[in-house]
Amino acid sequence: MTALDLMPSAVRPFLSFPTLLRRNGFAIAPEQTTAFLEAVTLLGPRTVRDIRLAGRALLAPPPERIATYDALFDAHFLGAAIDAVGPPGEADDAIRVQEERSGFDESDLSGEVNEAGEAATGAEVLTTRAFSQADASLPLLRLERELPRRIPLRRGYRVRSARTGPRIDLRRSLRRSIRSDGEVMALFALRRRPRARRVLVLIDVSGSMKERTDTHLRLAHALAQRLPTCEVFTFGTRLTRISRALKLKRREQALATAAGIVSDWDGGTRIGDALQAFLAVPRFAGYARGAIVIVISDGLERGDPAPMQDAVARFARRAWRISWLSPLAIGPGFRPETEALKAVAPLLHDIADASSLEAIVTHILGLSTPRRHHVAIREAHPEGFGGLNERQPTADRERRQP
């Protein structure tokens, strides 16, 4: 007996609800729809709350989209008019952390939902952006080709068999010994398999970086395609996670999806606040641990540099290597001019040139070389910094954070 037999006429709204969700970017498989119908039948349903909970349990909307799910649910089952599905209003001076939504085209809101006001997202002036359809430029091809063997590695926890190593591969050794009637003639070993370090990219999308954000996102897409654990965030007046959008294979599609999620293009920046907001989400802060952190920003922070300095210090404690790529940092003779960048310089491993894609790619492919401070950092602090950057980090930290 299925739910369909039970309620042939009443079943339609339950079947069309998953469709509505799907049209709004929720990924729902047919088997989930079936299970949802079964669940509704099992629960009675005695109340609307039963249906809502059954949907949450079986259609599994991601937690950051629960509000959208509930709004769509109300519109569908209760005929409620909804004003805004976006995040609830917050104080204006707070940086909004914008959780990425699903990996599918969010901007394609159906007419049905626009009626309900799905598109309204609050008071900020938010813009969308179309990306140029430029072909893959040469540096990106080079990045994609060389990244797998140039990316810094860490020791993973999975083991593989090897000729020598600290642990004995009992399974293999025993199997081999059977050939010689249980006499162990050779011992095989296990070694920990190396894994690529996580790369965390933070891209400044404020007005002062306007000319370049397109390039930077294409770079981030190339990284996300090559490195499955890569995490990418954009920041301006908001902090937005776009890692999932960039997992889409086709570049134009991925960039269009990302463009739909990020809503603070070409606005102001509050770098310090954005970085603080990142660290305030424990899940995000975990991404920086033992990772290669790449901040692409001109470091033009207006106002007090203290929050930015504090945030960068906390990043530096977590990260394996932290690079600040600025389009202003041209040539080896570059010296940070702005107060903010001067303040954070001693905390960084590199300040490097981001004036061209070529330069960024060269820097990224060179990440596994020994970390030496940028000339400006060394000159400004000839006596060293005592602590964090003093250690010979590669070998030392490798052991602590395998």
Added chain:
Amino acid sequence: VAIRASYAGIDGPAAVERAMRQAFYLADDGIATATYLAFALGKPLLLEGAPGVGKTEAAKAVAAVLARRLIRLQCYEGIDASAALYEWNYPRQMLAIRQAGEKAVEIYRDEFLIERPLLEALRNPADAVLLIDEVDRSDHEFEAFLLEFLSDFQISIPERGTLRASERPVVILTSNRTRDLHEALRRRCVYHWIDYPDAERETRIIMLRASSVAERTARAVVKSVGELRRAPLTKPPGIAESVEWAEGATLLNKQGAPWPEAFRRAIGLALKDEEDLRYIAPRIDALIAGAAA
């Protein structure tokens, strides 16, 4: 898979809620519904939430409700089949080969097989609850393996052939969401996002767990902890931390520390990160005064 409207005497979300309360777990209607549906539909239950919201506790409560033992598999990076499923006892196999001398010996018998949690649950589906804890810590390879295991509850051991569960075991997975789980895994499960409990429920949890704590103290702790969870902390306090903070403060108070002071001195039970303590130090007096009012 057969749908069972009543599973082990549990015939609805209300029954789950009642039974879990007897196991000292205060469930809201969301988790009660999800748990009931997982039983009835024979699907695994996936609980996601921030660390410390009581995911593992919920699994323990489910085991208590069904009066089954809990088989726990703690995931970590690099966990593989030999840690999760089975392993041969190589030294004993080796000895058996030696002892047999010239005779033939079967070294892939049960006595040489070491059961790991997944195999144990597969062999005893009717009297165990399988908890796969912190799936998000494992790597993608293991997640794929798990997906296969959870879809038909059968495994193959090359030396022995295929083993299949006689019925679907009750399986609970938890995740702290340190990374996004594969969509297919979410799809296969009954999903529930556990949030921090509301103030009323958390007060009741503290009173239930720590009998020495007065209701006023519990309320004050819940209020301060709520504030702390809104602050930008690396490790926001979970439910266990609230309980301990309330207990610790009560103990200090009994030994003579006056009230606001007792809370402040016991803060180490709620916040366990140096950065967080530094952040909260200048704000703690206002926080406690606000909560006690």
